[in-house]
Amino acid sequence: MADYSVEIQDVVKYHSATLAVDHLSLEVRPGEFFSLLGPSGSGKTSTLRLLAGFERPDHGDIRIEGRSMRDVPPNLRPANLVFQTYALFPHLTVFDNIAFGLEMRRLSRAEIDPRVSAALDMMKLRGKRDRLPAQLSGGEQQRVALARALVNRPAGLLLDEPLGALDQQLRQDMQVELKAIQEQVGITFICVTHHQEEALTMSDRVAVMNHGRALQVGTPQEIYEAPASAFVANFIGVSNGLTGRIVTITGARCTVSLPDLPTGPTILARRPAGAVEGSRVTVLLRPERLHLSQDVHLNGFENALPARVSKAIYNGNEMQYLLRLSDSVSWKARVPNSGGDRKRFLPGEVIFVRWNADEGVVLTE
Amino acid sequence: MSPSDPSTTLSDHSPISRRPTWLLLPPLAWLGAFFFVPLLLVLAISFATRGTYGGVEWTFSFANYVTMLDPLYLKIYLRSLALAVATTALCLLLGFPLAYYIARAPARWQGIWLLLVIIPFWTNFLVRTYAWMFILRTEGLMNTLLMGMGLIEHPIEILYSDTAVLIGLVYGYLPFMVLPLYAAVERLDRSVVEAAWDLYAPAWAVFRRVIWPLTKPGVIAGCILVFIPSLGAFITPDLLGGARTMMVGNLIQHEYLVARDWPFGSAISFVLMGLVLLGMLVYLKVERARQGDETVSWAGGDRQ
Numbered sequence: 005m006a007d008y009s010v011e012i013q014d015v016v017k018y019h020s021a022t023l024a025v026d027h028l029s030l031e032v033r034p035g036e037f038f039s040l041l042g043p044s045g046s047g048k049t050s051t052l053r054l055l056a057g058f059e060r061p062d063h064g065d066i067r068i069e070g071r072s073m074r075d076v077p078p079n080l081r082p083a084n085l086v087f088q089t090y091a092l093f094p095h096l097t098v099f100d101n102i103a104f105g106l107e108m109r110r111l112s113r114a115e116i117d118p119r120v121s122a123a124l125d126m127m128k129l130r131g132k133r134d135r136l137p138a139q140l141s142g143g144e145q146q147r148v149a150l151a152r153a154l155v156n157r158p159a160g161l162l163l164d165e166p167l168g169a170l171d172q173q174l175r176q177d178m179q180v181e182l183k184a185i186q187e188q189v190g191i192t193f194i195c196v197t198h199h200q201e202e203a204l205t206m207s208d209r210v211a212v213m214n215h216g217r218a219l220q221v222g223t224p225q226e227i228y229e230a231p232a233s234a235f236v237a238n239f240i241g242v243s244n245g246l247t248g249r250i251v252t253i254t255g256a257r258c259t260v261s262l263p264d265l266p267t268g269p270t271i272l273a274r275r276p277a278g279a280v281e282g283s284r285v286t287v288l289l290r291p292e293r294l295h296l297s298q299d300v301h302l303n304g305f306e307n308a309l310p311a312r313v314s315k316a317i318y319n320g321n322e323m324q325y326l327l328r329l330s331d332s333v334s335w336k337a338r339v340p341n342s343g344g345d346r347k348r349f350l351p352g353e354v355i356f357v358r359w360n361a362d363e364g365v366v367l368t369e
Numbered sequence: 370m371s372p373s374d375p376s377t378t379l380s381d382h383s384p385i386s387r388r389p390t391w392l393l394l395p396p397l398a399w400l401g402a403f404f405f406v407p408l409l410l411v412l413a414i415s416f417a418t419r420g421t422y423g424g425v426e427w428t429f430s431f432a433n434y435v436t437m438l439d440p441l442y443l444k445i446y447l448r449s450l451a452l453a454v455a456t457t458a459l460c461l462l463l464g465f466p467l468a469y470y471i472a473r474a475p476a477r478w479q480g481i482w483l484l485l486v487i488i489p490f491w492t493n494f495l496v497r498t499y500a501w502m503f504i505l506r507t508e509g510l511m512n513t514l515l516m517g518m519g520l521i522e523h524p525i526e527i528l529y530s531d532t533a534v535l536i537g538l539v540y541g542y543l544p545f546m547v548l549p550l551y552a553a554v555e556r557l558d559r560s561v562v563e564a565a566w567d568l569y570a571p572a573w574a575v576f577r578r579v580i581w582p583l584t585k586p587g588v589i590a591g592c593i594l595v596f597i598p599s600l601g602a603f604i605t606p607d608l609l610g611g612a613r614t615m616m617v618g619n620l621i622q623h624e625y626l627v628a629r630d631w632p633f634g635s636a637i638s639f640v641l642m643g644l645v646l647l648g649m650l651v652y653l654k655v656e657r658a659r660q661g662d663e664t665v666s667w668a669g670g671d672r673q
Contacts, residue, residue: 056567078566085567091560095582104578105568152568 008067009034009192010055010083010160015064017050017216024050026216027064032160032209037186037193039203042213043239048196050216052162055194056085069159079108083160084153088168090145092137098148099124099133105156123151126185143174150182154189161186163195167202179205200240204228212236230365237288237365244289244335246271247369250281257361260285265330271307272361276368288365291336295358296325296349305358311335313353323348327357415635423629433636442620442637449617452531453600456538460546460595461588463539468550468587469580472557483551486544494541498608501537502528505609529611537605545594553587554580589656597645617641 010032017025025047032038040048053059055066057078066073068082084105093101102123106116124130127147137145146166153161166182167175183206186193197203203210204224211218212227212235220232231237234245248260251270258275261268273287295305302308314334315326318341325337337357349355415433420426436442471482489497504510505528512524527533557580565579566572581588603618610616615623617637624634 056563058563058566078563079569079571085564087560087564089558089560091558091564093561093564093579104565104570108569108571108574152564156568 008032009036009069010038010194011067011070012051012055013065013067015051015054015061015066017047017054017059017061019050024216025054025061028216028218029064030211030218030221032192032194034192035190037183037195037206037208039195039197039207039210040213041197041200041203041210041239043198046213047216048198048213049164051213052085052164052194052196055083055160055162057081057083082158083162084156084158085162085164086149086153086166088165090137090149090169092145092148092152094137097134097136098129098140101137101148102152102155104152109156119155123155126154126188127151142170143178146170146178150185154185154191157189158191160192160194163193165197166195167197167199175202182206204240212239214239231288231367234286234288234367237367242288242290242365244291244294246287246329246333248285248287250275250279250283250285253279253281258285258366260287260366264333265309267310269309271309271364273364273366274361276366279366279368284369286367286369288367289335289359289363291324291338293359293363294335294337296337296339296355297358298347298349298353298355300356302358306361307364308356308358310354311357313349313351313355316349316351325349327355329357411635412639414632415639417632419630419632423631425631433633434640436633437636437640445615445620446617448531448614449600452534452538452606452616453596455535456542456599457546457592457596459535459539460543461592464543464546464550464591465588468547469554471547472551472554473559479555483548486547489544495604495608497541498537498604501533501540502608505533505536528609529613531610531614533609534606534614534616537609538599538602541602541605542595542599545598546591549587549590549594550584551587553584553590557583593649600645601641 008031010030012028012030015025015028016023028047028051030038040051042048050059054061055068055073057073057076060074073081093104096104099120102120103116106119111119121130124133127150129144129147129151132140132144132148137148140148146169150166163182167178170178179202182193186206195203195206204227207224209221209223210227211221213219214235220227220236222230227236228240231240231242237245246260246262247264248262248271251259251261253259253275256275258273258279259270260273261270271287273285276283276285279285297303300308309329311327311329313325314328315324317324317326320341322341323339325339327335327337329335335357414425416429416431417425418428418430418432467486471479471486474482502509506512507524507526507528509528511527512521515521516524527536561583562575562579565575570578600616601618601621602616603622606614606616606619607622621634621637621641624630624637628634
């Protein structure tokens with residue numbers, strides 16, 4: 005057995021003159037839930053289509069279970085794709101949709117029927133076997149699409165924005181369910197998504213992509229806690245940034261001076277690897293990790309900066325604040341509304357933004 | 370029910386959802402006066418007899434319908450049927466790849482290709498058929514070119530034959546096949562075709578199991594649009610088939626204009642129309658029984 009289930013080796017793909025995939029190399033381990041996370045146009049869908057075989061790489065190679073997929077058409081590849089729009093066959097029943105791949109591989113009825121029935125049971129579709137796709141709900145159609153691919157027991161299951169067409173509630177339920185299904189069947193899943201929460205929730209490993217390249221590959225925790233670049237940090241929701249210079253280093257901590265802010269304050273931050281005194285750094289903070297208060301005292305927090313509330317948006321379970329730290333620096337803060345009598349702030353108010361040094365992600369430039 | 374009751378305001382009592390039946394009146398009046406009444410006249414005439422000097426004598430008789438069964442005429446019907454079936458089959462064979470190519474071309478090119486398909490309509494059909502005579506005759510364009518290239522030594526005698534009629538009919542009716550097929554392929558979701566390919570189907574199986582069943586409404590529409598006018602064609606067989614290749618359309622034309630036997634011509638027209646209608650009804654019935662009602666109603670265009 006090959007060490008890797010799917011290998012992408014230095015693949016380049018142009019769409020006419022546009023570079024869609026730029027010398028991409030990735031290795032996906034057997035049984036892994038691997039996500040390609042990136043904005044639209046980042047090359048993640050192109051990569052998936054290259055894996056499925058609908059497109060050929062202009063350079064490089066793709067290997068599935070160690071076998072080169074050069075010149076192997078989609079119908080001969082041991083990988084199946086779950087389409088974003090599901091692409092169910094509208095003229096075939098749920099049963100016939102799921103049986104399609106097995107029939108094409110010329111399995112006997114005696115083999116096909118039990119496998120399709122098992123897939124129907126697993127996806128809780130038993131009662132729908134004779135329905136046509138148009139008679140199903142969105143969630144049911146999605147489960148048929150999954151069953152239709154999984155029933156073939158492919159070496160790799162490719163998923164294109166699998167939850168993109170579902171509404172918010174179903175989406176969150178399916179994140180959990182999809183992960184459970186993947187663990188149950190033990191098949192390698194390669195999932196394309198632009199939704200960071202989805203990728204972090206479901207995946208064993210994530211590749212954050214932009215401009216056809218993988219900017220960072222790692223576990224959700226690695227990506228979340230230690231984004232390697234400002235783009236990755238931004239994309240996974242670390243949107244508040246400040247640039248400054250390291251003044252002093254004490255152990256794992258450092259003090260950063262912030263010339264962009266009017267009072268020229270310093271803050272405490274984690275010391276990034278390889279940084280020395282005088283290094284220019286960017287400190288990034290998540291909107292949900294900030295504490296807002298009118299109290300000037302630190303009260304146990306390590307950092308506090310003054311800011312003016314420019315907008316306060318009530319969003320059901322939380323308040324979203326737009327804060328101005330200076331004329332050029334705007335931050336976002338998200339505060340849960342659960343506290344009931346928790347103090348809300350009004351536009352125009354001057355408050356203090358407080359956080360602990362370990363909450364900040366520090367990138368050297 | 371009160372107008373303020375929200376459950377009734379959106380039902381068929383609201384002025385917006387009321388069907389504007391009156392819109393049907395002008396076309397119905399037109400069709401009634403200029404299609405249905407003449408049709409009844411034809412039916413009536415078909416039971417009359419020919420006067421000594423042409424004209425119609427109103428003596429009721431089934432004689433015209435009996436004359437029709439003469440083997441001489443039966444041969445003409447069969448030839449017409451064979452030519453219409455062959456024309457439809459050839460149009461489908463040529464039209465499907467063309468329609469598929471156009472529907473899958475970049476949007477900018479689709480308009481250009483479709484324009485090229487319908488451009489022949491800008492010229493009179495008679496003129497275009499004369500052009501085919503010029504191409505196909507013994508010293509015509511085709512033979513000159515083929516002999517010039519040294520591909521043949523003697524000219525192919527093709528004008529005034531069934532083959533020439535078939536060529537002319539396929540040429541004339543191909544656009545009627547391509548347009549509905551184009552619409553059907555254009556509606557076909559690309560990812561459904563890719564899904565079949567991804568699920569181990571080789572090219573032929575993708576076509577047979579997915580593309581063909583999903584474009585069938587367009588195929589049926591195209592076949593009907595080609596078959597019916599081919600069956601009744603008279604200009605093409607007249608000019609390209611000469612006196613040897615008579616189709617039922619020529620027969621009707623002959624009875625009306627040359628033999629001046631309107632009653633017999635009417636009888637043939639009516640039977641032809643009835644048979645085509647019957648054939649279509651039987652086909653639809655069989656198709657519905659074979660596929661089950663769900664698929665047919667789906668094919669009717671209620672796709673989401």
